[in-house]
Amino acid sequence: MNEQINAKVSWTEANEARSADWHSEGGTPPPKRIVVADDTISADAAYRLACEGTALLWRGDFQNARQLLQAMARRIDRKPPAKKKEGEVTPLSEVFNKHRLAQSQRARTLGMLLLPFEADFTVPLRRAPDVRQACLEAYGKVEAPFLASLRELLGLIGAHEWHRKGVEIAALGERIHPHYGVFAPTRAEYIKLVAEAPLPSKELAFDIGTGTGVLAAVLAKRGVAQVVATDMDPRALTCANENFKRLRVNRQANAIHADLFPDGRAPLIVCNPPWVPARPSSPLEHAVYDPDSRMLRGFLNGLAAHLTPRGEGWLILSDLAEHLGLRSREELMSMVEGAGLRVIDRIDTKPTHAKAADSSDPLHTARAAEVTSLWRLGAIAS
Structure with missing residues (x-):
């Protein structure tokens, strides 16, 4: 079932108003606020912005973006579980619902790190891999440059490898x-x-x-x-x-x-x-x-x-x-x-x-x- 969302997103960069198409195969709505980020941003600052609902459009090195995403994930995963009262037994249905909610929140936070794509699926960043085939298999042909999350792109690359191997x-x-x-x-x-x-x-x-x-x-x-x-x-x-x-x-x-x-x-x-x-x-x-x-x-x-x-x-x-x-x-x-x-x-x-x-x-x-x-x-x- 395809729940792709195509919309427009806008942001300010170098004191200019800019816009691009938004793509999400997972049905994620476009972020309401986008700021530009690069290799100078700290993982703590990026994580804080993402938790607040602010997306980061990456303009730095591609491999550094991957490392930043991993660092943000570690900050999510190290959160201590909620304390339970002594002798309290939580029903598994409640554990399941809380687990699903945590997964959803995790995906939403990590999905706030965005990448730019050209219409031919080239990623115009330093050390960016060739992801054109992986994107074509998922998105089909597109007409204009767009933004999508790094997390989604990594999923596309993984799916492409499953398909290939x-x-x-x-x-x-x-x-x-x-x-x-x-x-x-x-x-x-x-x-x-x-x-x-x-x-x-x-x-x-x-x-x-x-x-x-x-x-x-x-x-x-x-x-x-x-x-x-x-x-x-x-x-x-x-x-x-x-x-x-x-x-x-x-x-x-x-x-x-x-x-x-x-x-x-x-x-x-x-x-x-x-x-x-x-x-x-x-x-x-x-x-x-x-x-x-x-x-x-x-x-x-x-x-x-x-x-x-x-x-x-x-x-x-x-x-x-x-x-x-x-x-x-x-x-x-x-x-x-x-x-x-x-x-x-x-x-x-x-x-x-x-x-x-x-x-x-x-x-x-x-x-x-x-x-x-x-x-x-x-x-x-x-």
Whole structure:
């Protein structure tokens, strides 16, 4: 989902009023106040201005700007946590909400360090790298010079490297190449579930909300004759179809634009919806956060009508939301039953990502207990 904001920003430089376009792929509104800064500004002064809502347009050395951003981040991260009363236990749902708020405030503060860009995506600063390709992949062509945050540019560069190098997928024995704005499939456990669960049919499968196309590709590699993958995001559709071609499964798999289900019925329908019912704060977070479990509910409520007789719907879902107190198992089962579905089987696995073992993570208790499941669902016979 693209939430790009294009607007105008103004500032005063060398006693002259200036303006430029504002770009934000993350949907951040333009700053109301901008001052010019260079290598002479201290990290404390820059941090104070950013906290006050004043953006800094950088005119110094590019590498010094990166170092300044790191210094500002250290000042945010060293803030002591709020003191708790003795014996007080904070509910994990509250810990989660405070963590999300802190993340949002951190992003807003660090996003106040701005860079100038020419219309060809050249950054006119000393020691600036060539970021033209990374910017083109994210922004597309632009008509005029603009300003954007250094933090966003670093994200663009990181996404470009993910796209260039790809993500090794053990279940495929090959790499998936995510595009900018399309969530990278870095958690191997849910892919392994789809690679190993017993197939009800090899005739046809739907992959709902395909993203990079990784699950559709796994099904095609397992011998499913036709896989119809769907997504609402044009970037995801382009990404998935390019991956299908690169993996040589494009004769079997195709990604099309659809709101959840394509037309028709299938003996296998797979969906890996966002796992946490919360509001995303950036386009990329739509792959993780699903307000009020909208996509999960949409998939469950439409599943029975799109399954063939004795067909199966595979719901890939983590129980992290349950451990965070954001959705209970009873609520999930009520959604399943209310959609006219029954549970055929459930295959569980433990996450292997680094955060599950990071005791310094504020959400460590929930992450350590997390289980990812493939729910095999069938329609209740009428």
